[in-house]
Amino acid sequence: MGHRPPVLLLCASVSLLGGLTFGYELAVISGALLPLQLDFGLSCLEQELLVGSLLLGALLASLVGGFLIDCYGRRRAILGSNVVLLAGSLILGLAGSLPWLLLGRSSVGFAISLSSMACCIYVSELVGPRQRGVLVSLYEVGITVGILFSYALNYVLAGSPWGWRHMFGWAAAPALLQSLGLLLLPADAQGTAAHQDLIPLQGGEASKPGLGKPRYTFLDLFKTLDSMRSRTVVGLGLVLFQQLTGQPNVLYYASTIFSSVGFHGGSSAVLASVGLGTVKVAATLTATGLVDRAGRRALLLSGCALMALSVSGIGLVSFAVSLDSGPSCLATSNATRQVDLPQSSGLLKGSSPPPVLRTGGDQGQLVLPATEGTKPHPVTTVSLGPALNAASPVSPGPILEHTLLCWSALVCMMVYVSAFSFGFGPGRRDLAGPQ
Structure with missing residues (x-):
C-alpha cells in the first residue's frame, strides 16, 4: 500500500504539466505573432499559415494517435510526444525563415495533440475511480494556467530583440519535467490502485491477458x-x-x-x-x-x-x-522582406540584428542596422499607422x-x-x- 501516495502525487504532476504544456503552446503565438510579423514581414496569408500549422500537426496526430498509443503504450506515447515537442521548440527557437517556422509549429501541434490523448488515458488507468475526476480536472486547470503563463511571458519578453525565440523555447521546461515524472511511474496499470480495484469485480482473475478489454469497432x-x-x-x-x-x-x-x-x-x-x-x-x-x-x-x-x-x-x-489593422497585415514585397538577407535563409546562423523601426508622424520606416564599414539604409517605407507609434493619436474622435x-x-x-x-x-x- 506504500506505493499509492507517490503514484497519486506523480500522476497529479504529470497531468498538470501535460495540460500546462498544451495550454502554453496554444496561446504563445498570440504574443509572438506581432514581433514575428515585423522580423519576417509576414503577410496576412502567411500569418494564417503560421497559426494554422499547429492545427495541421494536431489533425495528423488525431488520425494516427490512437494507433500509436495502442501500439507503443500510453507512457511511451507521451515520452515520444515530448521528444517531438522539444525538437519542434528547438526548430522554432532557431528558425530564420517561414518554412522552418511552419515545420516547428506543425511538429509542436502533433506533439501536444498526441500527448493530450495519451495523458488522460494513462492517468485514468493508474489511479482509482475516486481520483480520476480530480486528476483529469487538473489537466483542465493546467491548460488555463499554461495559457496565462504564455501571455505573461509574452509581456515580459515583448521588448526583447529575440523575444519570440525565447517564447517558443520556454515550452521545453514543462515537457522536460513531465518526462522526468513519467520515468518514475509504471508503464501500465499492473499492480496499481486501479488494477487492484478490478480484482474483486473479476473474481481474482484481473491479471489474465485481455480481461476487461472488450473489442469494439467504429461502427x-x-x-x-x-x-x-x-x-x-x-x-x-x-x-x-x-x-x-x-x-x-x-x-x-x-x-x-x-x-x-x-x-x-x-x-x-x-x-x-x-x-x-x-x-x-x-x-x-x-x-x-x-x-x-x-x-x-x-x-x-x-x-x-x-x-x-x-x-x-x-x-x-x-x-x-x-x-x-496596424502591423497585422503588412503587404511587403519580396524585394523588401527580411528573407532576402543571407542570414535568414534557414536556421539561425549568426544572424544580424533585426531591422529597426523608426517612426515619424504617421509613417514608419524599417532600417537595417549599421555593420562594420556600412551605413544604416532603409529597406522600405510602410505606413504602419498608430498601432506601432505610441505617441500618435489613438483614433479620430473623442479620446474618452x-x-x-x-x-x-x-x-x-x-x-x-x-x-x-x-x-x-x-x-x-x-x-x-x-x-
Missing part, C-alpha cells in the same frame, strides 16, 4: 444498442460547436485583436491578454467547483447564452470603434469615448472566455482542441 458507435447512436451524435455535436464558438481564435489572436480595437503598442495589447488569461484561470477553477453541484447541462446552457451575448457585444464595439470602447471590448472578451470555461470546460474537454 458500434452508431448502433442503437445502449443508445450509442444518440450518445455519439451528442458528443460529436458538442465537439463541433465547441470549435465553432471561435474561442480558439481568441487564444491565437488575442494580442492582435486588442491591438486592432485600440490597445496600441505591442506591450499594451499583450498586457490586456494577460488579464484575459487571468480571468480564464479563475473561471475554470470556479467551474470545476460548480460542475458537480449545478450540473453539466445547466452550466452548458448558461455558458452558451452568455457567450452569445458577449460576442454580440464584441461585434457592436468593433462596429463602433475605428478598427486599425474611444477609451470606453477599448475597455468595453476587453470586458466582453473576458466574459466570453469565462462563459466558455463554464459551458465547455470541466467534464467536456476536447482532446484535440483548446480550452
